[in-house]
Amino acid sequence: MSTAEIIARCEALYDDLDFTASRQWKEADPDRKVIAYMPVYVPREIIHAAGMLPLGIMGGGDQLEVIHGDAYYQSYICRIPRSTIELGLSKRMDFVDGMLFPSICDVIRNLSGMWKLMFPGKYVRYFDVPQNYRDDVGGNYYVNELNELREGLEELSGRKITDDALRASIEVYNENRQLAMDVYAMRSREPWKVPSADVYLLMRAGLVLPVEEHNQMLRDYLAAAEKVDAPKRDNCRVVINGSFCEQPPLNLIKSIELSGCYIVDDDYMLVHRWLQKPVSTSGDPMENLALAFLHESASTAAKYDTQEEDKGMFLLEQVRKNAAEGVIFAAPSFCDPALLERPMLADRCSEHNVPYISFKYAENSGQMQPIREQAGTFADSIKLWS
Amino acid sequence: MNTKVDTEVIKEPSMLKQKDMIAGNYDRLTSTRESGEKIVSTFVPGNLNELIMCFDMVNNLPETNAIQNGLRKQSGAMIMDAEKSGHSEDVCTYVKADIGMMGRGNIAPNGKPMPAPDMLLLSYTGCFTFMKWFELLRHEYKCPTVMLQIPYQGDGKITKNMRDFVVKQLKEEVIPMFEQVSGVKFDIDRLREYLKNSAKAEDDLVWVLESGKNKPSPIDAYFGGVYYIGPIFTAFRGTEDAVEYYGLLRKEVEERLAAGKGPITPEGDLQGEKYRLVVEGPPNWTSFREFWKLFYDEGAVVVASSYTKVGGLYDQGFRHDPNDPLGTLADYCLGCYTNNNLPQRVELLEKYINDYQADGLLINSIKSCNSFSAGQLLMMREIEKRTGKPAAFIETDLVDPRYFSHANVKNRLESYFQMIDQKRSGASLAAA
Ligand code: SF4
């Protein structure tokens, strides 16, 4: 299969706001259940070990007409909760049995309560994570939270989630993480062969497909991409930061690349690469997931940095590791976490002479011209001064 | 229509007492370099004043500084300063007012500069922004910072795991940092004594808040309420001063009640209560007086509000318990209003409408505050559905004057009061 064929399939999945692939998975067996989750991270292993399909919901994108959702939100709140409500009210998620709302900001937090009120009878869980990274403090708390999630899913499915099943799921997600990282590494090495829109769509596919299928897709893509013969452009190399929740339209990602910037790392859909190292498959699986969260997880604005010195270090490391020449802070409008974090990250960049630009978007932004111009000027200035 | 009778505005003893208390705390804060006392900054929800006192530290609350600057109409310029220095126009204006204040020398209301805090106690209670706010302050001050994570009541209950987690953080993170910064050893018996004072003051506060159930209400539980919660939500809970303040306040309200008086307004006593409202959301501070006037001019009295619960839901039974000092601090933090989930918030407002025989719900939706605001439109619908009472929605901001439109708010309120009138005449027609 060629990369184009694989990406065509991903694009069809991305465009499908009825989640047909996930529906079909569920329809194949009356016992199957689907658990949706929102950004930025949930331990999908637990859902998988329960025999359920984790389904990532990233809002409605730029193709969804939001008819009802706007009536639930003031103009100064970001767009992802309104389009998510639209997906719910328009019955596009009627096959979903439960939904997890990770602790990422007050909008998603409150959406968990709204979901309870609007969709009574569904399994709804606010998924809390520790902001204290000591094993015996935040770690203990988190292990218990994971076990509560486990019990909730057991109740929903009527069957026990065994430790062995969890270990097997961790294994398959370790593979998924590795493959996702391989795709990212390949793009970083040879961005002309692996366009960012491809990487993006591949990761989006991982939100709706069973993980085994996604693993195969990533393997196929990696193999096919090796054979791609594309010209290397004189683009500059940038890291995208701030796009971890509401997603930019695909056109925005393409525009950045078209304007002369190779995206060599980003924080879109961090769930695939949240745990940065393989999770141990021996011993207590919940503890292993917790330890990986505490000590090996990626960084976003939704996480507390225990030390002032740590602030921005993850981003700087992304820059260093990927030999990036600049950072693009691209945050959704009204996104408190990303926008409050930005001045601190920008200071770190300045301290380390990493150039950056900033802009805001919405998932349904239509006008790409200003962004293209801004990114183009940024690329030119980097090339000029480097 | 003006329903109020002008009387001479007399400052009641409780008001004078509170004024002295606040001034005293600012004087203490601004003279720490001479006195050698240490400052800890923290937030109103999840404010651990009793614990802070155990270490002889002075409590500084950036939210109340922002409010002071809002009331003095200085916050607008501070916010613009912060935006000019790279802070987004989209984020909470308390944060920007605070950062802008810092840029202008951190001048306290007494005109003196406030020294930098010696420690930040990031009590992460009911608001995501708190976390970023204190990371931003730490970025500037580079001072010791301790995070106390308060899990959100996602399922509308406090679990053992949540409580244990908070207690453990208090023991292993918060108290050791206090000891280190202050040089004072933690004494749990001292904490117990402060907690006893807290509970006493809380009893009187609850009595005052619940006096709103009377008809007419002797208090305004929003515009007046923000003053009543002042001491207990800030640097005074646990002090003898707070006990005294709430004793005085209760006595004054008892007298008003006995005399059949309405609430105090800036223009005298309100007579002829016409509308009884429950209000959800914080007030606007930059035009606080004008905002209030739009209510009392129409004879509208707020009989219960959710904002007066951000620093504790005492009226729902919570009291600080000296027998379980750390556990009670955990319960307190976990139970603050914005740490409750949306269904709990809806239930509470519904209960207020029924218990306080209110005519309806008014939501003041604050642009800055996702913690309060996200979901309020659904809350409004739910309340209307459950109570059959009309609800209305206005939009303002806390301390950013650009988001207070007097004309819009006035129009909205006028039509809301008409709606209540219609509802009433409909009800009386139906009864006839
Ligand atoms: S885009 Fe930002 S503010 Fe909106 S839900 Fe996501 S994290 Fe929260």
Ligand code: SF4
């Ligand atoms: S977001 Fe709301 S609760 Fe949080 S600091 Fe701002 S005003 Fe306060």
